[in-house]
Structure formats: structure tokens, C-alpha cells
Amino acid sequence: MKTDRGSFNAHHYRYSPSMSTFLVECDAATWQAYGFEHKTIEESQAICEEIFADALDGHPLVSNKSVWRNFPWIWNENWxxxxxxxxxxxxxxxxxxxxxxxxxxxxxxxxxxxxxxxxxxxxxxxxxxxxxxxxxxxxxxxxxxxxxxxxxRFPEHMKLDLMDFAYSYITRSGRIADARLRAMSPEFMARYEASKKIGSQA
Ligand SMILES: Cc1cc2nc3c(=O)[nH]c(=O)nc-3n(C[C@H](O)[C@H](O)[C@H](O)COP(=O)(O)OP(=O)(O)OC[C@H]3O[C@@H](n4cnc5c(N)ncnc54)[C@H](O)[C@@H]3O)c2cc1C
Structure with a gap:
């Protein structure tokens, strides 16, 4: 979601018939532009509700220790x-x-x-x-x-056109090569490859 002060992304997935996890992510520049560092949980929540009003379809967000944080990367060599x-x-x-x-x-x-x-x-x-x-x-x-x-690099990806964005998203973890994607979603790959040909002819 693009706003006048930056870009946001929400990961949301249902875990019960009436509830979903709703995780809001933004880059550092956007976070600073909104001054989230100085906002209470309730203020941040209200801003996110406004930004994602369409996706939430009139529903409020339900806070659950909802703090802004950097993802904690943990890896141990010795287990x-x-x-x-x-x-x-x-x-x-x-x-x-x-x-x-x-x-x-x-x-x-x-x-x-x-x-x-x-x-x-x-x-x-x-x-x-x-x-x-x-x-x-x-x-x-x-x-x-x-x-x-x-x-x-989400804000950069949002500038891509539709097929490039979709392809970039699906292959983002590096685990899905073109051959696998062609076998899984032949129609999508045909459309994507056709869009590349049109792009190279232009
Ligand atoms: C925002 C977010 C979204 C996520 N979404 C997904 C998802 O969609 N799907 C998915 O598979 N995973 C998701 N994860 C990851 C998932 O939550 C974790 O990988 C998973 O919970 C790890 O389980 P765990 O038992 O190792 O640790 P935890 O679930 O963290 O359990 C550790 C427990 O130990 C307790 N504890 C800590 N210290 C002590 C102590 N000293 N004494 C006693 N108890 C203690 C803690 O309170 C906690 O209850 C998400 C994580 C985050 C942060």
C-alpha cells in the first residue's frame, strides 16, 4: 500500500473462522516519516487501520502486544x-x-x-x-x-508492472525455478513470458 509518506505491506492469514493474523511491515524511511517511534500502540493501530481500510473491509484491528520491531535473526552453529x-x-x-x-x-x-x-x-x-x-x-x-x-526492497518492487511484480513475488525465496513454476502454473508462465516478449519488441 503506497501513501504520501511511504509504502506498507500487510501479511494476513486466517487462523480461525473470525480471526486473522494481520502483520504490518514498512521500510525504515516510512517508519521514520510516520514518527512511529513516538506513537503509542493505539495511535499506530489507528494509522494502520486507516491505511488498510479497504483490506480490513470496515473491521478494526485487534491488538495483541502489537509493537514495531525488527525481525530477530537467530542462528546457532552448535545445537x-x-x-x-x-x-x-x-x-x-x-x-x-x-x-x-x-x-x-x-x-x-x-x-x-x-x-x-x-x-x-x-x-x-x-x-x-x-x-x-x-x-x-x-x-x-x-x-x-x-x-x-x-x-x-518492497517499495522498489511496487514500481514493477503487474506481471513482473507477480513473477518477482512468486520467486522471491529462490526456491521456485522457472521450470517448476511452468509445471505448477502453466497459464501464468505463458502470460509472463508473453509479456517479456512484448517488452523486448517494444
Ligand atoms: C509476527 C509473527 C508472525 C508469524 N507468523 C507465522 C506463521 O504464519 N506461520 C508460522 O509457522 N510461524 C509464524 N511465526 C513464527 C512462529 O511464531 C515461531 O516460529 C514459533 O512460535 C516458534 O515456536 P517456539 O516454541 O520455538 O517459540 P515460542 O512460540 O516463542 O515459544 C517459547 C515460549 O517460551 C516461553 N519462555 C521464554 N522464556 C522463558 C523462560 N525463561 N521460562 C519459561 N518460559 C519461557 C515464552 O513465553 C514462549 O511461550 C511468526 C512469528 C511472528 C513474530
Missing amino acids: SHGNRVLIGDALHTAHFSIGSGTRLAIEDAIALTKALEAETEISAGLARYQAERKPIVQKLVTAARTSADWYE
Whole structure:
């Protein structure tokens, strides 16, 4: 959403029939232009309600410890120490734009249980957990970082025309190559590629 003072983006997804997560994001310049640093939660909420009035369709936002914050990037090379072990967000964070943090946390717990069951010594179980799980998590965390970088440059992307914007959005995490996208959405890719040909002929 573009305003006279900057650009905003909202990630919103339903979690019950009557409620959705509604997460508002903006770049540093926009945040400063609105003076959010000096606004109360209620004032920020009112501004966001006004900016996203169309998307909210007349509904108010419901605050839930709604503070402005930078995404906390957490990554650990060593996953355990003695008889202590890390899982979930304490071990790694994955940007909410790929929506996998909860799944990763639960899958960490499953992987840890399986690794401990497969070994008789706890230390061997913890080593197995890290060796088997780390490459899987690393792939997703890398995709999440690439996706987060895309959102960091959101105002630039908003200047793209429709098909370029859509293509850029879908491929933002670097996990969807053209061949995969062609197999998943042949009509979209045909339209996108046709728009490129028209662009190059002009
Ligand atoms: C704005 C936002 C939107 C998100 N959207 C999504 C999404 O759409 N899909 C998705 O999959 N993930 C999403 N995530 C990520 C997801 O919330 C986390 O990845 C997930 O909650 C991690 O689970 P966890 O159990 O590791 O940590 P948490 O859920 O943070 O649980 C840790 C718990 O430990 C408690 N705790 C902390 N310190 C102590 C202490 N000293 N003693 C006792 N208890 C303590 C905390 O209070 C908390 O209850 C989002 C995150 C954010 C911030």
C-alpha cells in the first residue's frame, strides 16, 4: 500500500473462522516519516487501520502486544551443550513471509525425539539430531532470508508492472525455478513470458 509518506505491506492469514493474523511491515524511511517511534500502540493501530481500510473491509484491528520491531535473526552453529539442546525459535528463526516457523519448531522436536530414540547415549543422540536436521533447516532458513530481503526492497518492487511484480513475488525465496513454476502454473508462465516478449519488441 503506497501513501504520501511511504509504502506498507500487510501479511494476513486466517487462523480461525473470525480471526486473522494481520502483520504490518514498512521500510525504515516510512517508519521514520510516520514518527512511529513516538506513537503509542493505539495511535499506530489507528494509522494502520486507516491505511488498510479497504483490506480490513470496515473491521478494526485487534491488538495483541502489537509493537514495531525488527525481525530477530537467530542462528546457532552448535545445537546442544552437555544435556541442553535447542529447538524452534531459540535455535533458528525463519522470517514470517515464508510462514514456516511453527512447522520448523515442531519438526525439530520430532527429529530430536527420533535421534534420541536411535541412540543409547544422549550425547550421540544430540549429535545425530544436529547432523541429520541441520542441512534441512539450513535450506529453509536460507529461503526465508532471501524472501525477507525481497520484502526489505518492497517499495522498489511496487514500481514493477503487474506481471513482473507477480513473477518477482512468486520467486522471491529462490526456491521456485522457472521450470517448476511452468509445471505448477502453466497459464501464468505463458502470460509472463508473453509479456517479456512484448517488452523486448517494444
Ligand atoms: C509476527 C509473527 C508472525 C508469524 N507468523 C507465522 C506463521 O504464519 N506461520 C508460522 O509457522 N510461524 C509464524 N511465526 C513464527 C512462529 O511464531 C515461531 O516460529 C514459533 O512460535 C516458534 O515456536 P517456539 O516454541 O520455538 O517459540 P515460542 O512460540 O516463542 O515459544 C517459547 C515460549 O517460551 C516461553 N519462555 C521464554 N522464556 C522463558 C523462560 N525463561 N521460562 C519459561 N518460559 C519461557 C515464552 O513465553 C514462549 O511461550 C511468526 C512469528 C511472528 C513474530
